[in-house]
Amino acid sequence: MEFESKVLSKIILEKLYESGKTIATAESCTSGKIAEVITSTPGASAYYKGGTICYSNFAKTKVLGIDANLIEEKNAVSEEVAREMVKGVIDLMEADYAIATTGFAGPGADPGFKVGTIWIAYGTKDDIRTLLIEEDEGREENLRNATFKALQLFVEYLREIYPDPTDFDQIPKPGDNLD
Numbered sequence: 001m002e003f004e005s006k007v008l009s010k011i012i013l014e015k016l017y018e019s020g021k022t023i024a025t026a027e028s029c030t031s032g033k034i035a036e037v038i039t040s041t042p043g044a045s046a047y048y049k050g051g052t053i054c055y056s057n058f059a060k061t062k063v064l065g066i067d068a069n070l071i072e073e074k075n076a077v078s079e080e081v082a083r084e085m086v087k088g089v090i091d092l093m094e095a096d097y098a099i100a101t102t103g104f105a106g107p108g109a110d111p112g113f114k115v116g117t118i119w120i121a122y123g124t125k126d127d128i129r130t131l132l133i134e135e136d137e138g139r140e141e142n143l144r145n146a147t148f149k150a151l152q153l154f155v156e157y158l159r160e161i162y163p164d165p166t167d168f169d170q171i172p173k174p175g176d177n178l179d
Contacts, residue, residue, distance in 0.1 A: 002144075008151040009041040015158040016047035016097075023154075024093035025051035026064060026085040028076070029103040029118055033147040049093035054085065064088030077102050077113060082121035083128045090125050097124055099150050106139040116142050120150045122157060129157065 016023060025035045035051040038044055052063050057076050060066045066084045074080045085100035103118025104110070116136030123129050131153060133146060 002148075005037045005148060005151060006040065008148075008155050009037050009044075011155050012038060012151070012158065013041045013043055013047070015155075015162050017043065019162055021096040022047050022049045022093075023097045023099070024049045024089045024095035026089035026098060026100040027051060027053050028055055028060070028085075028101055029105045030101045030143055030147050030150070031055065033143060034099055034101065034150055037147065037151055049095040052089060052092065060085065060088075064092065075110060075113070077104055077110070077117055077119060079119055079121070079130050079132070082119035082130055086121045086123060086128050087125050097154070098122065099154050101146055101150055103133070103142075103146065105142040105146070106136060118142065118146045120146060120153060122150065122154045129153070 023038065027034055032051065032053050038048050054060045054063055057071050060071060060076060060081065061068045064085055065088050066081060070080060070084065082100050082102050085102060086098040089098045089100065099122045101118060101120050104113055104115050105118065106115040109115045109117065114134060114136065116134055118133040120131045120133065121128055131149065133149065136142060137145065
């Protein structure tokens with residue numbers, strides 16, 4: 001695991017532990033990588049409720065309760081489905097916050113989509129934010145970038161809710177020299 005991700009995990013621990021709030025994850029293309037980073041920090045059991053790897057449409061509908069018609073109409077890799085993944089895992093795990101990912105990491109994608117198309121959704125059931133990534137740097141790099149970006153966005157979200165002006169500049173960004 002990269003140092004930048006460990007820093008983000010530590011910030012998530014501090015913000016959620018201090019607030020008494022919890023998080024869950026619903027991952028498709030990232031296959032548990034976000035959960036792995038979150039739980040790499042000792043003490044994560046105090047705020048990490050659990051997660052699902054809903055790689056297939058079947059899992060998205062059966063585990064997270066996403067309407068199959070929505071997946072058929074919009075595609076599993078869509079903003080709407082990513083939002084529903086957040087809602088579904090919050091309900092399933094009885095969490096306050098969630099992070100979800102769905103995308104085409106590569107090497108293939110559905111017709112009309114590009115490899116590297118990944119939707120990230122995060123927040124609460126009433127305040128879900130999303131980001132679309134459309135960069136193909138190869139499967140492993142696409143997954144690494146999506147994992148890092150999801151964690152980074154969630155940390156920024158937590159800092160909006162629980163501001164601490166003394167540590168804002170500590171959010172690592174891709175390419176930062178951390179020596």
